Amino acid sequence: MGRLPLWPAGPAKGERPGRPFTGYKLAHAVLSADGASAAFAGLTLGATSVYGAVGDACCVWNRRHSPPRRWCGCGFYCLHALADARSLACATENRATLLLEVAASGQYIRYERGLRYSRQRVRAILDARCMCGRAGSALADAGSGLIGWRHLAPVCDTCAGNRPALSLGEFSARLDGPVRVAETLPSTGLPGTPLASSPREVPAARELPGAGESPIAVLSAEIALLHARLDDLQSRLDK
Amino acid sequence: MRLGKEQAVGYVEDTEADSLPAEEVMAGEADWTPLTTDPEPSLPVS
Numbered sequence: 001m002g003r004l005p006l007w008p009a010g011p012a013k014g015e016r017p018g019r020p021f022t023g024y025k026l027a028h029a030v031l032s033a034d035g036a037s038a039a040f041a042g043l044t045l046g047a048t049s050v051y052g053a054v055g056d057a058c059c060v061w062n063r064r065h066s067p068p069r070r071w072c073g074c075g076f077y078c079l080h081a082l083a084d085a086r087s088l089a090c091a092t093e094n095r096a097t098l099l100l101e102v103a104a105s106g107q108y109i110r111y112e113r114g115l116r117y118s119r120q121r122v123r124a125i126l127d128a129r130c131m132c133g134r135a136g137s138a139l140a141d142a143g144s145g146l147i148g149w150r151h152l153a154p155v156c157d158t159c160a161g162n163r164p165a166l167s168l169g170e171f172s173a174r175l176d177g178p179v180r181v182a183e184t185l186p187s188t189g190l191p192g193t194p195l196a197s198s199p200r201e202v203p204a205a206r207e208l209p210g211a212g213e214s215p216i217a218v219l220s221a222e223i224a225l226l227h228a229r230l231d232d233l234q235s236r237l238d239k
Numbered sequence: 240m241r242l243g244k245e246q247a248v249g250y251v252e253d254t255e256a257d258s259l260p261a262e263e264v265m266a267g268e269a270d271w272t273p274l275t276t277d278p279e280p281s282l283p284v285s
Contacts, residue, residue, distance in 0.1 A: 011245045011246055011248060012246065012247035012248075012249075013247070013249075014248070014249060015247045015248065015249025015250075015251075016250060016251065017249065017251045018251075019251070019254055019255070020251055020252070020253045020255060021251065044240070054256070070248075077240045077242070079242075088240070103253055103255055105252060106250065106251070106253075107249075108250070109245060109247075109248050110245070110246050110248070110249065111242035111245050112242065112243030113241070113242045113243040114240070114242040114243075116242065121253055121255075121256060
């Protein structure tokens with residue numbers, strides 16, 4: 001008779017991987033009051049904690065223990081799968097966030113879908129989505145913030161208009177470490193949603209169905225009407 | 240954020256931190272520049 005396996009098995013302890021984990025997470029972009037520094041802020045538990053390109057987690061409830069503590073919710077969080085992070089970004093409260101790729105290191109607890117960990121380095125900004133559905137190319141004042149920091153929200157060139165905004169590159173340059181900005185931000189999958197974000201590549205005629213009329217579309221219609229009237233006038237003169 | 244069932248605990252060094260290329264840091268331009276004044280919006284690539 002064979003020996004019965006130990007049950008429950010419980011989590012494995014003492015893992016020592018050779019490389020940091022790659023993870024994906026959402027964060028709010030923030031800009032310091034003087035505009036000189038940029039950083040990130042968390043979504044829920046860490047909503048009032050600002051962190052830079054490289055950071056060490058600290059527990060907001062109990063400074064006497066080091067994150068991540070098993071029976072506490074402290075520490076940085078990330079997801080293993082990019083698709084899971086993009087799903088999270090669909091939620092209403094997460095629409096104005098940036099999707100980040102991070103290197104997770106230090107002490108960690110590994111879960112099915114992600115990690116809770118003590119040290120983080122932000123590698124890249126992968127997604128920045130304007131509320132209109134286009135890829136965001138810049139960050140504008142979101143109208144909210146923390147003491148000393150303004151929340152920024154991604155905007156596309158069309159929606160930015162004349163609002164003051166910081167390009168993603170300018171935002172990245174104000175961080176306290178190198179953070180890459182993704183070259184091509186993905187579309188939402190909606191019909192007519194442009195992939196790119198520069199004005200040259202975002203023709204106004206490709207508005208989302210049901211969206212308000214763009215100024216160029218209105219001008220084009222008026223020019224067509226003017227041409228029709230001129231043709232009509234010309235034909236009358238000919239007669 | 241729901242991460243599911245705990246699977247393991249451990250420790251890992253950030254071995255990549257020392258080998259980051261310095262040129263990825265980009266120089267900033269004018270603060271809070273209106274986008275419409277820039278014919279070539281700087282969507283940075285690195």
